[in-house]
Amino acid sequence: MLSTDALALLRTYLMGKLSYAAYVVDGTEFTTAIQSTVLQDDGRIEATFIIDHAVDETITVTEVRLYDQSNVLMASKAETISQNPGEESILYSFQFTITEPA
Numbered sequence: 001m002l003s004t005d006a007l008a009l010l011r012t013y014l015m016g017k018l019s020y021a022a023y024v025v026d027g028t029e030f031t032t033a034i035q036s037t038v039l040q041d042d043g044r045i046e047a048t049f050i051i052d053h054a055v056d057e058t059i060t061v062t063e064v065r066l067y068d069q070s071n072v073l074m075a076s077k078a079e080t081i082s083q084n085p086g087e088e089s090i091l092y093s094f095q096f097t098i099t100e101p102a
Contacts (some may be wrong), residue, residue: 002100011039011098017068021049021094024063034066044095051081052089059083064094 002010015037022031030053038046047066053059061081066074075096083090 007043007098007100011043011045014074014098015039015045015047018047018066018074019069020067021047021092022065022067023051023053023061023092024065025053025059025061029065040095042097043099044097047094049092049094050089051083051092053083055083055085055087057085061090064092066094 018034018037020031021034022029024030032049032051035048035050036046037048040046051061053061059082061079061083063076063078065076068074075094077094081090081092
């Protein structure tokens, strides 16, 4: 079993490796900068980014992704997020936990 300190080290290491985010609309991937990466008190890693997609019609974001500096996909999540014409950008918070199974 990994120690509490080892899990904290892995979380910190992963946070340092995250480089950029992406979101998928109609099968096309759009990249965006990660605004912040925070280790929450409960051990969750939170990466926040902005989905800023100028639209003339309603779009649906179907997936969000996080990549490292080498363009390796580190995490992804299926979503259904709609953005209507005239709406401002969407602030997205990607949260996940690294744990040792009991």
